[in-house]
Amino acid sequence: MEPAAGSASADGGAFLEFVDYAISMLISSSSDDGYESPGAGPAPARPPWGWAVAQVLKSCRAYSSGVTAAILLSDLHQSWTEQRKSLTAKRKVELTNLLNKRTKRRRLPSTITIDSIHEKNFLSPKSVLEAVVIDVFILPGTKIYMLTLGDMWSTSTIDLYLHRRYYNYIGQNCTLKKGREVVLTGCCLRTAVEGSGRARILPTEYMVILLDEDExxxxxxxxxxxxxxxxxxxxxxxxxxxxxxxxxxxxxxxxxxxxxxxxxxxxxxxxxxxxxxxxxxxxxxxxxxxxxxxxxxxxxxxxxxxxxxxxxxxxxxxxxxxxxxxxxxxxxxPIAQHEEQVLLTPTPVRSQGPRLSCVPVDNMASQVTLSRDLHGSVDFSKYPFRVCVSELHDKMVGVSLFGTVTSACKASTSGTTFYLEIEDITGAVLMKLAFTGHWSLGRVGVGHMVYISGLACTLSVTKTLEVSWCEKESGSLFVNLSLLPALLNSTCLYNLSLLSDLPHSANRTHICRVRLDHIDRNSLKLSLFHNLCGYVVNELSDGLLQCSFCKVACHNGCTHGFQLHLTIADDSEKVFAWCNGQTAVEFLQISPDEYMELPEDERMMYLFTLQNESFTVAIANTNKRGDMSSLSKEALPVWEITRAQKCD
Known part of the structure; x- marks a missing residue:
C-alpha cells in the first residue's frame, strides 16, 4: 500500500522534505562522478533512505548549535562518496583475477580498507582487515615471512610481517599461499618515515584463514x-x-x-x-x-x-x-549472502518549495536486490525509499521508521523491556524495545517525533505481526527529533507554523515563533527528575524513590527541575501548554535552585517580568498520551513545548 501524496509534509514537515531533496542531489552528483553503480542495471546509485536520515541526524548532533543546508549537503556528499568507493569494485587486474570466485558475503563490522590505512597512516587494533594474499616472500637477508595483502575495495596493497604461529601454513601445498583470503585484527602499523619505504603491518596472532567448500x-x-x-x-x-x-x-x-x-x-x-x-x-x-x-x-x-x-x-x-x-x-x-528481489514502493512527496522535488520513479528500476540473513529475513537497511507502518510484514530486518510516539511504557516492573507505539500517516505499530541495561534513549514522550532504525518484524504463533528493536544489534539507532538541540537553529529542516495551524496537523512537532503571554504560577513546581529518562521520580510509602516511567530505584542519578504550565501567543492564536526540565529553564531564565532562593514576593515579580519575551519553540501534541507519559497525576495541557530558545 502506498501512502497518500503529501505524506512527508504531513508527518515529517520540512525535515523529510530536506532528506528527499538531499537524496536527489546525491543521485545527480553520483551519476557524473565516474563510479560504477553498485546495483544492477544502468540506473544511478540511490542512497538508502535510512542511511540518508541517519547521516543528517549525525550532522545535527555534531553541530548542536544548528546546521545549514550547505553543511548538511557537504557532509552527505562526502559520506556518500566514501560509501560508494567502498562498494565499487575498483581494484587491480591481478586482484580481480584472484577474487573472481569470491563468495558473496556480508562485509564484517569494523572493516577498514588498505587505501584508508595509507591515507590516514593509522591502524586501530580493533579494526578488521578482509584481504587476499597477493604474494608470499621472505624479507631479504632474514628468515622473516612477509605477506602482501590486497582487498577488493582498494587500489593499493600493504605488506604484513607474518606471525610465527602461521609459519607452518606457508608453502605451495599448504593453506596460506597466493590467492588465499584471510581476515585479521589486533593489528598495529609500523608507520612509514622518510627514507624507510611504505607503512607495514606488524605481526598479529589474530588471523583467520578463509576456506571455500566448493574448492x-x-x-x-x-x-x-x-x-x-x-x-x-x-x-x-x-x-x-x-x-x-x-x-x-x-x-x-x-x-x-x-x-x-x-x-x-x-x-x-x-x-x-x-x-x-x-x-x-x-x-x-x-x-x-x-x-x-x-x-x-x-x-x-x-x-x-x-x-x-x-x-x-x-x-x-x-x-x-x-x-x-x-x-x-x-x-x-563464511556464510554466503543470499539476496532477494523486493518491489520498490517509493513514498510520494509533495514539494512545498522550488528547491524540493522528489525523484521521478520512472528513472528507477521497479525492484531492488536486498540481502537475506540466516533466518531468511530480508535486510531493509539498504532499501532506497522510506518504509511506512502499513508496509511492515513478516521477515523484515534492518527496518527504519519515522513517526510520532503515541504511547510508551515499561513491559513490567522488572527487566529492561519497554513498549513503544509509533504512528505515521499510514497507521500505528507497537514495538518491543530490549535494552542491554537501563533505558538509554533519554526522554521520550507522546507526541514526540522520532526516528528509529534496526527494527525486526516477525509473525507470532497467532499470526500477529511483532516488531522488535534490540539496543545491542548493529545498526540500531534512536533519535528524538523533538528534543534535538540543533532543530531550532536549522532553518532548512523546518517550516515555521502559526499557533492557529496546530490543530490541523496535530501528529507532528511544529516550530513556532511565540511570545510568553502568561505563566501559571500555581502550577510552577519543583520536582525530582530521573536523569536517564527525564520523568518525575515518585516517593513510595516506604520512603524509597522510584522513577514513574522506568520503575527503577532512583537513589542516585536524579536532578531537581521545573514543571511549568504557561500560555504562549502569536498574532494568530493563544495556546496553553506545558514543559519541564531544560525547556522550562529556558523560559524562566533561572535555575531551580536560584528560583527557590528568592523570597515569595520576589518570585511573583520575577515571573511577571518575563511576559512578552519572544521565543522559538518546538511544540507537540500529547493528546494520545498513555498513563506512562504523564509527568504527574494531575491533568496536563494538550500541547507540550519540547524545546525553546529565547529570541534576541
Whole structure:
C-alpha cells in the first residue's frame, strides 16, 4: 500500500522534505562522478533512505548549535562518496583475477580498507582487515615471512610481517599461499618515515584463514581434518587431554560474558553437524577474534584448549568449553549472502518549495536486490525509499521508521523491556524495545517525533505481526527529533507554523515563533527528575524513590527541575501548554535552585517580568498520551513545548 501524496509534509514537515531533496542531489552528483553503480542495471546509485536520515541526524548532533543546508549537503556528499568507493569494485587486474570466485558475503563490522590505512597512516587494533594474499616472500637477508595483502575495495596493497604461529601454513601445498583470503585484527602499523619505504603491518596472532567448500583442496582439508570428532565424542572421552581434537561447527551466537576480574570475556556458541552445542571462550585480547566471526558461518578449530567453564560467579563448573590456546588454529567458511528481489514502493512527496522535488520513479528500476540473513529475513537497511507502518510484514530486518510516539511504557516492573507505539500517516505499530541495561534513549514522550532504525518484524504463533528493536544489534539507532538541540537553529529542516495551524496537523512537532503571554504560577513546581529518562521520580510509602516511567530505584542519578504550565501567543492564536526540565529553564531564565532562593514576593515579580519575551519553540501534541507519559497525576495541557530558545 502506498501512502497518500503529501505524506512527508504531513508527518515529517520540512525535515523529510530536506532528506528527499538531499537524496536527489546525491543521485545527480553520483551519476557524473565516474563510479560504477553498485546495483544492477544502468540506473544511478540511490542512497538508502535510512542511511540518508541517519547521516543528517549525525550532522545535527555534531553541530548542536544548528546546521545549514550547505553543511548538511557537504557532509552527505562526502559520506556518500566514501560509501560508494567502498562498494565499487575498483581494484587491480591481478586482484580481480584472484577474487573472481569470491563468495558473496556480508562485509564484517569494523572493516577498514588498505587505501584508508595509507591515507590516514593509522591502524586501530580493533579494526578488521578482509584481504587476499597477493604474494608470499621472505624479507631479504632474514628468515622473516612477509605477506602482501590486497582487498577488493582498494587500489593499493600493504605488506604484513607474518606471525610465527602461521609459519607452518606457508608453502605451495599448504593453506596460506597466493590467492588465499584471510581476515585479521589486533593489528598495529609500523608507520612509514622518510627514507624507510611504505607503512607495514606488524605481526598479529589474530588471523583467520578463509576456506571455500566448493574448492576441492579446501573440501578435502575439511573432510580429512575436521570431520572426525563431534562435541559429544569429546565429552565422552576419558582421556580427552591426550587427544588432539579438530572440530567443524556453525556459529550460532556471539555474546559478551561478565568480566573475570578485570579480564574481558566473550563466548561463541557453536553447533556441530550432530546438533551438539559447546561454548568457545575468548579471554582478554583474544576477544578481538570475535570481530572476525559472523553468525551462520562455519568455524573449523584445530587443537583448541579444552577447559571447564567458569560461570558468572567466577566458579569452575562441570560444563566443558573450548578456549583459544597457543597451538590453536582457526579456519572460517563464511556464510554466503543470499539476496532477494523486493518491489520498490517509493513514498510520494509533495514539494512545498522550488528547491524540493522528489525523484521521478520512472528513472528507477521497479525492484531492488536486498540481502537475506540466516533466518531468511530480508535486510531493509539498504532499501532506497522510506518504509511506512502499513508496509511492515513478516521477515523484515534492518527496518527504519519515522513517526510520532503515541504511547510508551515499561513491559513490567522488572527487566529492561519497554513498549513503544509509533504512528505515521499510514497507521500505528507497537514495538518491543530490549535494552542491554537501563533505558538509554533519554526522554521520550507522546507526541514526540522520532526516528528509529534496526527494527525486526516477525509473525507470532497467532499470526500477529511483532516488531522488535534490540539496543545491542548493529545498526540500531534512536533519535528524538523533538528534543534535538540543533532543530531550532536549522532553518532548512523546518517550516515555521502559526499557533492557529496546530490543530490541523496535530501528529507532528511544529516550530513556532511565540511570545510568553502568561505563566501559571500555581502550577510552577519543583520536582525530582530521573536523569536517564527525564520523568518525575515518585516517593513510595516506604520512603524509597522510584522513577514513574522506568520503575527503577532512583537513589542516585536524579536532578531537581521545573514543571511549568504557561500560555504562549502569536498574532494568530493563544495556546496553553506545558514543559519541564531544560525547556522550562529556558523560559524562566533561572535555575531551580536560584528560583527557590528568592523570597515569595520576589518570585511573583520575577515571573511577571518575563511576559512578552519572544521565543522559538518546538511544540507537540500529547493528546494520545498513555498513563506512562504523564509527568504527574494531575491533568496536563494538550500541547507540550519540547524545546525553546529565547529570541534576541
Amino acid at each position: 576441492d583442496e579446501d573440501a578435502m582439508l575439511l573432510g580429512v581434518q575436521f570431520c572426525t570428532y563431534s562435541f559429544s565424542s569429546m565429552k565422552e572421552e576419558k582421556s580427552r587431554n591426550d587427544v588432539v581434537y579438530s572440530f567443524y561447527a556453525r556459529i550460532e551466537k556471539i555474546e559478551s560474558l561478565e568480566p573475570f576480574g578485570c579480564t574481558e570475556r566473550k563466548q561463541i556458541v557453536l553447533v556441530d553437524t550432530d546438533g551438539g552445542k559447546i561454548k568457545f571462550i575468548l579471554w582478554g585480547e583474544q576477544v578481538l577474534l570475535a570481530n572476525l566471526f559472523s553468525i551462520g558461518s562455519m568455524l573449523a578449530l584445530d587443537n583448541p584448549f579444552i577447559a571447564n567453564l567458569v560461570d558468572s560467579n567466577h566458579e569452575e563448573s562441570q560444563e566443558l568449553c573450548l578456549e583459544y590456546g597457543s597451538a590453536t588454529q582457526l579456519y572460517l567458511v
